[in-house]
Amino acid sequence: MASHTLAAIDVGTTKVCTIVAEVTAQQELRILGVGIGPSAGLARGMVDNIHAAIEAIASSVERAERASGARILSAHVGIAGPHVSSMNSRGIVAIGDPRHPIADGDVHRALESARIVNVPPNREVIHVVPRFYVVDGQDHVVDPLGMFGSRLDVETHVVTSSTSAMNNLIQCVEGAGVRVESLILEPLASAEAVLTREEITQGSVLIDIGGGTTDIAVFVEGAVVHTAVLPIGxxxxxxxxxxxxxxxxxxxxxxxxxxxxxxxxxxxxxxxxxxxxxxxxxxxxxxxxxxxxxxQARTEELFELVLAEIRRGADPEMLSAGVVLTGGASGLPGVDLLAEEVLGLPARIGRPRHLAGLSDILHDPAYATSVGLLRWSLKEQEIMFRSTPSPVPALGGLFKKVAHLMRVILPQ
Ligand SMILES: Nc1ncnc2c1ncn2[C@@H]1O[C@H](COP(=O)(O)OP(=O)(O)OP(=O)(O)O)[C@@H](O)[C@H]1O
Ligand SMILES: [Mg+2]
Structure with missing residues (x-):
């Protein structure tokens, strides 16, 4: 695969960060330009003043364009806020001809069936993340492609968002002249930037303490089991x-x-x-x-709320690799020690790693989401190249874009 460029915009409560990167032939990220500026028009991770937010995004995009010398036509954008919610859902399909190995089409059908969850009319599905597959009762299959079986199940993590909060964000980015290629849940992006493969396998929690939100993603046995966004930071x-x-x-x-x-x-x-x-x-x-x-009082209270969220996803006993703290507010001295005390799990501070190019500024916990957006979209694209994309339903206007955003993705 030849090298190509990617752009991501992290519209945070306190800062907007736009990154343009080149994806090398080895699938590594080389940073070409970064544009960081103060945010405006956002509270608790959500847009509350469209005009102010458009201006802040446009200024960050312009800086990244100047730094990279590239024109940003489209970008992957992070979404967070207390309106986001998640659940686990199982998709089940029969394999038409068990004499043929399981193909992309079967996997897509299984994921589509997992996506058919009870979503109220004012909410949209933004992710259907496969956790693992089951082929004829054989549990925890990572990649079923090429296997034989007559029934394929997929366990997924489904993330939904309020339609209006999502449309407001899309409108702001598009108002700044950039098409939204995909919306990515911020805790999943941050996890992609700072967690190691070993931490994900052994069980861990990502906690991104930002300005207006604290993003949480819980991983057990190599897959995400729970995500949440708390409106505190x-x-x-x-x-x-x-x-x-x-x-x-x-x-x-x-x-x-x-x-x-x-x-x-x-x-x-x-x-x-x-x-x-x-x-x-x-x-x-x-x-x-x-x-x-x-x-201490505020941070302790925050970790108690985080603990309640962790318990909704997993027994803390299963999280051997502990907690990885990131986000700007993880810069507070003692925050890892307090996390260990309240959560009863080992803690470390996570920074984005493995970046080449003009990336010095990005090795800071505040940029975990920004870098993670690129990593997540890269993973998604690799899968898109490998498999046949599912057909986009014929819908008009904004909903056409939304349908595009609801693409399914596969694990690494
Ligand atoms: N060294 C530090 N010590 C304490 N707090 C810090 C430090 N550096 C940054 N912060 C805090 O981190 C917060 C910003 O973090 P971050 O940049 O991750 O948030 P954001 O992405 O803008 O917001 P959000 O993700 O919540 O929408 C601010 O409240 C800031 O005061
Ligand atoms: Mg943030």
């Missing part, structure tokens, strides 16, 4: 500091980044730091331990 930590320290938001944000910690006992009791205050007060000194106490 670093923005809320900063807001807590605004209230507790009575300082303006930019000053609280700076205090969090420069002096933040989530384990108060690891901060000297008498340590004081200077922060900008409101009004005529100018600067004031505050206890660094107080900052840590405020951040």
């Amino acid at each position: 670093g923005v809320h930590m900063t807001r807590d500091l605004v209230v507790a320290l009575r300082v303006p938001q930019p000053s609280a944000e700076l205090a969090k980044r420069q002096h933040g910690h989530v384990i108060p006992s690891m901060v000297m009791e008498d340590e004081e730091v200077e922060v900008e205050a409101f009004g005529s007060e100018g600067a004031k000194t505050v206890s660094r331990r107080l900052i840590a106490q405020v951040l």
Whole structure:
């Protein structure tokens, strides 16, 4: 396969990141250009001001175009927000002629049958991720192609989104002059960027603590079993500091980044730091331990909510490889230790790896989703080249695009 280019846009609550990459003949990513700018018009991962969001996306896209010298006509885009929900579903099909090996068409039919879940009219299926196959009762088949059998089952993870939240996001990206090639659930993208194959096989949890959301993906025995998006992130930590320290938001944000910690006992009791205050007060000194106490309370509460989500997907006993934390707010000192304490699992901080080209800035946890969008779409394309795409139903307008987004994908 010759090299080709890919583009991804991560429309986060605090930043928009556009990446243009070349896919080499060895299927590796070489970064050609990155465009990062502040986000606008988003709250809790969802668009709440279309015009502001279009402007922020257009500016990030323009920067990436300038950096790469490439024109971005279409891109893979991340989707998150508390409106996203997931469930596991089994698809079952009979193999017409058991004397013939299982072919792409059979796998597609099985996936289509798994997609027929009870979706209310105001929701859309955005992913049908195969977890494993069963051929005539033989469990945990990774790839059934070429096998013989008379019945094929597929266990899948189905992700659905609110139609309006999805359309708002598509409208913003298209308003910035870029066609949406596919929508990808952000926790799945982040996992693709930072989890190792071994972690996915042994059982692990990806936790991406962003600005407005915390994205979770739980993996057991090599496959995703649960995904969730909580509407809490670093923005809320900063807001807590605004209230507790009575300082303006930019000053609280700076205090969090420069002096933040989530384990108060690891901060000297008498340590004081200077922060900008409101009004005529100018600067004031505050206890660094107080900052840590405020951040600890919010982060601990967040991990308790995460634990409840993990339990909805798996018994924590099955997650031998533990937790991988990523996202901008995983930069808070002590966050891995607090995660270990609340979740009772080993934790590490995950950064995007294995990138070539102009990629220095992307080796930061804040860019896990951005890099993961490229990786996920690359995996999806490899499969598309291998197999016959399922026919797109004849629908008009936006729904035609949506139908295109509902393509099924296969595991690595
Ligand atoms: N060193 C740091 N210490 C603490 N917090 C940090 C640090 N660096 C970044 N953050 C926080 O990380 C958050 C942004 O993370 P990220 O860039 O992953 O979010 P996003 O992608 O814009 O938002 P989301 O994914 O939630 O829509 C901000 O709240 C920021 O304050
Ligand atoms: Mg993000």
